[in-house]
Amino acid sequence: MRWTSEQRAFAVKTYFSNNHSYVAVQRAFRTHFRIKPRGLVPDQKSIVLWVENFSTTGSVVKKSSGRQRTITMQENVEAVQQSILRSPRCSACKHAFALDISNRSMCRILHEHLHFHSYKMVVVQELSPHDLQNRIMVCETLLETLPPDALVFFSDEAHFHLSGYVNKQNMRYWSGNNPRDLHERPLHSDKVTVWCALSRVGIIGPYFFRYMDMIKNFFEPALEEMHLGNVWFQQDGATAHTARASMTLLRAKFPGWLISLRGDIPWAAHSPDRTPCDFLWGYLKAEVFEHHPTNLIQLKNVIWQEVAQILVRMLERAEGNFRKWLHQCTENGGHNLQDILFKTI
Template identity: 45%
Template sequence: MRWNSEERAFAVEAYFSSGCSVVATQRAFRNRFNLAPLAPVPDRKSIVTWVTTFRQTASATKRRTGVPRPVRSRENIEAVRGSMLRSPRRSARKHASALGLSDRSVRRILRDDLHFHAYKMAIVQELTERDFNSRMNASMKPIFIYVGRLTNKTCATGLTPTLDNCIKGLCIHPKSKVWCAISSAGIIGPWFFEENEVTVTVNSDRYVNMLQNFFFPRLEELDLGDTWFQQDGATAHTSRASMAVLREHFPERLISIRGDLEWPARSPDLSPCDFFLWGFLKSLVYVNRPRTLQDLKTNIEEEIANITPAMLTRVMTNARYRFTQCMENEGRHLTDLIFKTM
């Protein structure tokens, strides 16, 4: 409980008047401030602390000496700027240690005063002239469409609804194949490709089963209207059976190999699934170091459930900005992103 200056001063005075008796001080304190029998009074530790402080400073309240130096002073701001320019790859924490400032103060200076933003290096494939044209064409469509990429850790597949929606499958763990859908209206998933609690390979039959028995029913619940479906070129996704089911459910709205619309390859910078969802989940699901596959699955479910509509709205707003910038840059990499090509 917090005690004000008047109460502290009275407790110190009563302590000396009672012959340094804590019990007598508490009794006098209760009578002075008309407290109920069971109302709290200062404990022994508080009274002794106030008395010690009074003996040292002639005040029952601790006071700071000297004039406090503002942390976000002009000198500190310039020091942080210079340190960052000299070593841009060094972490904010190491800069703070070198400058004798707290990590929080340095981060506030970077964000609020210098308007610097953290970046993470991404290794991507180099774009070609053909990619420039396809990226431009995709960015100028009346709807925004997003696609993921296929690596040993991501299975790109999914929904590209109207302006604010996209879907992507994620293989977050070598022994866990996870698929989920992300849109500004909500998230569908996750879906774990398993049989008898054992992770299985995603083939055409299992992919079609997931679409028909899991994805399509939940898509209807969201009531998004006309929706574009986007998927990568994995064999399970582009088999005759899979394509037949998708064409029936998304007539003239299928983004795929041999689909109604081609999506530019080598363009993770234009896909919310790549520039947000995958990295966001990966940064969280391993924080508590899951020891079992079930622990990992639980983490994935909880973190997906914690993604708020406001967060998804910001992601889709950022996607619109990226498309606009892609058109202004004639299909090349975005100017405010740092890429290392290979």
């Protein structure tokens, strides 16, 4: 029940004039405000709270203990701007605390006055000068060698954690425009659990695997069922992919049409930004973890379900962008493709 200031003041006044009797307050309250016999009156807890507030603050209304609202004056706007420019990676709450203004005023200044937005950091593979040259060479070779109508199955693996994926929500950069800031980190090790092969005609997979068994017992039979004729096959340079036994098997299956480290057309290391599978894993993980699987069986079932629902037009668009990415990689000197990383195309 929300009581008015008049009702609270009457209850406090009656409490002191009736020898601190709560029952007397309730009876007088019912009579004065003409409340029906079964109508609500203040309980003892409410009366005690109003009396305590009056004794300590001189008011029957509890005053807010929080910081008062800060007016977004020009000096505050300038102070926020200078603070953000000095430390753009600090959170808005930390800036507000340091400047002694409310969080709400901080957000209002950032958005309405400075027109700043928070941008996520993007973690990418660190590239050496040798990597840059390799990426350019491979892009040029693919553009010269790969026929325009070639049907390519791009393959890759990804590790799906039951607990979800890495949360980068707190990796922000406050600025008036996107600084397109990359946070480069070395790649230590790959943890592989799920394999898929993507092409413009469909996806083969997912497969939870050992690589050799997957190629012989899953990928080859699935490919034969599709009756596609000659196809190209792409894989990255993971050790399981380029082992002697794996390469022997793949060369026999794709004679002259193997895109891989030590294949017919090389594939540069540290280049996940140039394969359509990068689109697949980003999209698939976002969809899979919306289901919040609680065990490995549920996780695998959800992966199967979401892969089956991917539309062919999405695959066609992903492969259609592949040659565009090759051209962009050669034009920017082999560096990471920021238009892809920041999703501006």
